[in-house]
Amino acid sequence: MIEVNEKYLKKLVVTRLNAVPPDVSFSIGKYGDFTRDQLIEQVEKGTDVGKAATEMELSFLRKLPKFAKMVE
Amino acid sequence: MVFMAEEKNIELLRSKFLKTLAKVSDSLRDEIVAVIDDEPFNWSTANVEVKGKTKKGEQILRLMDQVGLLGD
Amino acid sequence: MTRLLITRPQHDKGTYYLYAWSKEIIDSAAGHGWTVDKSYGPKATRAEVQSRLEKNPPDFVFFNGHGSESEMCGHNLETILDESSSHLLKGTITFARACNCVVKLGKSAVDKGCRSFIGYVGEFWFPRINKFESSPLEDIAAKPVLEVSNQIPLSIIKNHTTAEAVDSAKALALKHISKLILSREPYDRAALKALSQNDDSLVYEGDGNAKIG
Numbered sequence: 001m002i003e004v005n006e007k008y009l010k011k012l013v014v015t016r017l018n019a020v021p022p023d024v025s026f027s028i029g030k031y032g033d034f035t036r037d038q039l040i041e042q043v044e045k046g047t048d049v050g051k052a053a054t055e056m057e058l059s060f061l062r063k064l065p066k067f068a069k070m071v072e
Numbered sequence: 073m074v075f076m077a078e079e080k081n082i083e084l085l086r087s088k089f090l091k092t093l094a095k096v097s098d099s100l101r102d103e104i105v106a107v108i109d110d111e112p113f114n115w116s117t118a119n120v121e122v123k124g125k126t127k128k129g130e131q132i133l134r135l136m137d138q139v140g141l142l143g144d
Numbered sequence: 145m146t147r148l149l150i151t152r153p154q155h156d157k158g159t160y161y162l163y164a165w166s167k168e169i170i171d172s173a174a175g176h177g178w179t180v181d182k183s184y185g186p187k188a189t190r191a192e193v194q195s196r197l198e199k200n201p202p203d204f205v206f207f208n209g210h211g212s213e214s215e216m217c218g219h220n221l222e223t224i225l226d227e228s229s230s231h232l233l234k235g236t237i238t239f240a241r242a243c244n245c246v247v248k249l250g251k252s253a254v255d256k257g258c259r260s261f262i263g264y265v266g267e268f269w270f271p272r273i274n275k276f277e278s279s280p281l282e283d284i285a286a287k288p289v290l291e292v293s294n295q296i297p298l299s300i301i302k303n304h305t306t307a308e309a310v311d312s313a314k315a316l317a318l319k320h321i322s323k324l325i326l327s328r329e330p331y332d333r334a335a336l337k338a339l340s341q342n343d344d345s346l347v348y349e350g351d352g353n354a355k356i357g
Contacts, residue, residue: 004138008107012139015112016104021273021330024285027158028269029243030210030217035274052267059344060337062140064103064115065095067340071322097325 006046013043013057028052085133088142089122095143105141106132146356148173148301149202151193152184153209153219157277161270162208162241164280165290169206169297176301188218193225197232203356204237206297211242211263214249225249233258237306237354239296243267250349259354260306262296266345271334285331288320289338300356307352317343 017040025035031049034042042050093101093115101115108131113121118136121129136142150170154163163184173180181200183192188209196202207225210217218224225232230249234257240250243264250261270290276283295316299309317339324336 004135008135009139011107012104015107019104019112019330020334023274024331024334025157025272025274026269026334027161027272029267030212030221031267032210033157033272056267056269056337056341058139060340061103061105063340064100064141065092065143067100067321067325068095068097070318071325099326099328102328 009054009058010043010046010050013054014040016057017043017053026053082130082133085137085142086122086125086129089118089133089136092141092143093119106135106139108132108135146176146178146204147181147200147202148178148204148206149181149183149193149196149200150206151188151208151216151218151224152182153188153217154185155220157272158270159209161272161280161283161286161290165286165294166206166208166241168294169301172298172301173204178301183218186219188224190218190222190224193218194229194232202236204297204300205233205239207238207240207242207245209242211240211245211249213244213247214252216240216242216245216249227252230258231256233261235259237262237300237356239263239300239309241268241293243269246347246349254350258350260348260350260352262306262310262346262348264342264345265347266341268293268342268345270338270342271331273331285335288324288335289342292317292320292339293342303355303357305353305355306348306350308355310346310348310352313346314343 020036022036027033039053043053096115104112104114106113118132121132152163152166154160170180181196207216215223215226230253233253237259238261240263246263246265250263253261271285273283273285292313295313296309299312324332
């Protein structure tokens with residue numbers, strides 16, 4: 001049985017980031033500027049910006065069912 | 073008894089999945105929500121497995137529930 | 145004469161985008177007859193900014209750049225303001241377009257007499273399309289996100305209250321979100337994520353009725 005742990009969450013986020021166009025970069029506040037591939041590396045390494053990016057992806061996923069209601 | 077409880081739990085997760093899916097705009101259903109053995113599933117492909125009551129569908133439900141994607 | 149103090153470092157790609165997008169604010173303030181004090185590029189330093197705050201106290205302060213819970217940064221990430229110097233914002237309305245500043249810096253500033261402090265309790269981030277690196281105003285991924293955050297200083301300059309400025313930004317965010325959720329374009333998806341995240345963390349401390357004039 002697959003467990004949801006840090007390893008799985010990284011895998012989920014990396015898979016999602018791989019679906020972002022390769023020519024998109026992210027300016028993430030104090031952490032600076034990252035290309036898509038650099039951000040993926042940060043997530044895999046579990047750095048502070050990687051954790052911030054993970055949290056942003058998961059927040060967005062959890063918000064998906066709420067968007068329709070927001071724009072009602 | 074344990075088997076029945078687990079089956080009931082899966083049915084509950086299935087109903088939460090369908091309820092949450094109904095709230096996700098069609099254009100956002102391509103968002104990746106689970107990964108099993110490097111195979112990504114978005115809302116739409118996850119729905120195929122969940123509706124088909126496959127083993128993958130059950131895994132997807134448990135993963136999504138643990139990540140907090142199945143709403144209340 | 146109403147005075148705006150704006151910081152515009154441009155030492156990396158992110159701050160260069162903020163530099164470009166904040167020109168609209170300068171033009172709007174000037175158009176409304178305001179005096180605009182600019183600390184930009186290598187002049188966005190602690191010495192320069194704090195000197196301006198002390199010698200020519202502004203009515204509205206607009207910080208662009210990187211930040212943290214307790215500090216605002218300028219050129220090359222030098223701390224230009226922190227909790228120990230937050231008293232310099234006394235009497236101002238301040239907007240920090242930077243991460244997390246409201247959490248401690250904003251609260252400290254308001255405790256020491258800042259009328260209101262608008263900012264973010266989480267990360268402020270935006271996507272960029274690499275080919276627009278030298279023409280940030282044409283970047284369709286960054287555009288909705290930076291337009292929304294521009295709405296705050298534009299509203300303040302137009303004599304709206306702090307609460308109205310924040311509401312106006314959130315309303316514009318919602319308008320963009322309602323279009324973006326229908327789009328399957330990957331660039332739009334990146335913008336949607338950032339808009340949503342930034343919108344959730346946009347707040348203010350202090351007097352919601354504070355306005356200029």
